[in-house]
Amino acid sequence: MSGDSLVKISNLSFAYDNRPILTGINMEIPRGKVVAIMGSSGCGKTTTLRLIGGQLKPTSGTVEVSGQIVHQLDSDALYELRRRMGMLFQFGALFTDMSVYDNVAFQIREHTDLPEELINDLVLMKLHAVGLRGAHCLMPTELSGGMARRVALARAVALDPMLIMYDEPFAGLDPISLSIIGDLIRKLNDALGASSIIVTHDVQESLKIVDYVYFVSAGKVVAEGTPQELKASKAPYVHQFVWGEADGPVPFHYPAAQPFDEELMGVRHG
């Protein structure tokens, strides 16, 4: 990929206490593109997003966003950087004590001194973009899962970020909401001229909308390429993942300390 990358992850490792999550990851997110990070649950995808957002500090290696090394920033500079990032959380993470309108207005009110009429226009524009202008006075508890996700999307792009991160945007959605969200991710990215990172395990939907895919397994990038390349790939891990096979390079069993028969017999008789 070209040198003009918004996010550059070099040799990144991260461990919780002594449990390694990521080991030596390299990725690049070019400007204006939508990049997916895929992998089975628990392989460190969300951790990668948190490292990009500076919520965690890497054990070694660096994350560079728009030329700045994230973990070396002090908290003021980090907050400055985060203002230019938007993030969609897995279940929306809407503020449940505020209406849809106030949720979208939250960041604008916190970070700018714009007059209320202007905020009104901005919020309604963002809500219109996700098709929920009519729902602006509802509370988050009154929304369906798909609608909540769309409101969260409107909130994530409220300040026109340069980088939008999506943490499992497709999890738990019906097929219609799913393709709406997929569509919106692509359209918002192109309309705002932003770059997007989608962390997901929904292969079919995301292969339709992304430009480039990284496959992560056990804390390592095991494959990367454009959607066409990956669909055609013969690599066993990619094949298992793209076509959803139960057993393969990713084992069905979580590794256990002792073999199955030994452990059962040991407990019964020991």
Place this chain on the structure above:
Amino acid sequence: MSAMADSQKTKATGGPQKPRNSLASPRGTCGPAPRLAPGKSLPVQFLTHLGHSVTDRLWRLGFAAHFFVAVLLNSGTALRRFQLTIREIYFSGALSIVIILVSGLFVGMVLGLQGYDTLERYGSSEALGVLVSLSLVRELGPVVSGLLFASRAGAAITAEIGLMKATEQISAMEMMAVNPIARVVAPRFWAGVISMPLLAALFSAMGIFGGYLVGVKLIGVDAGSFWSQMQATVDFREDILNGVIKSFVFGILISWIAVFEGYDADPTAEGVSRATTRTVVTSSLSILAADFILTAFMFRGS
């Protein structure tokens, strides 16, 4: 803000092991190093366990102190945009008024009954007003309203912050470059600190009214001596101000414990429920302990 980043870093890299890790499942071998290692003798196991829980608590106390400083340092927003704090005062303070007033009334009425019964034996039942007001203003007002406030508002604050954490609202706020300690925690903390003395005052006033109802209206103690003895004996600095200081200290304790437990809760349903329980238990105990210490310094029988 830097304090917050620090505490996160410490959490990620070490610090106290969360209780979750220590809940060994009854079957099978869980984790690489089970805490009660088999093969060690019982006293050694006991001592290991004891040491572990003591150091855990010390770590938590350190975290709590660190958090307290972080809240104070990030209080600018809560004080500058005071409507944020006012909103929380409404939720934790104003909504507690009913329970405080009703309890105050009953406590005062009981004091009236019990006090009359005792005082009458010494023929000094006209001192009932003094007894009721002094016990309320010095002791029962701050302590009982503190206990009520801890279980009504403290528990609610912990549950709310804990659930905001569990549903990633806190993380979302951080990612929006809004410091959750300044925006969520500090307003709730200051709301508690401001509400508590006012609630204690309301409790005492209502209690005195309850004592009046029972003593004067029901039993028939002379109204004149009830009020005049009270006014002559209760000293503003010695009695009332000391009671206000107590309720202020309890307000700080309760709010601090409530916001810390909420912010520190494990982001699961179980974690939030445990944190809420801890808030009520810890703040009740600290109210009583602090009350003893404060009383020992304030009222020395002079």
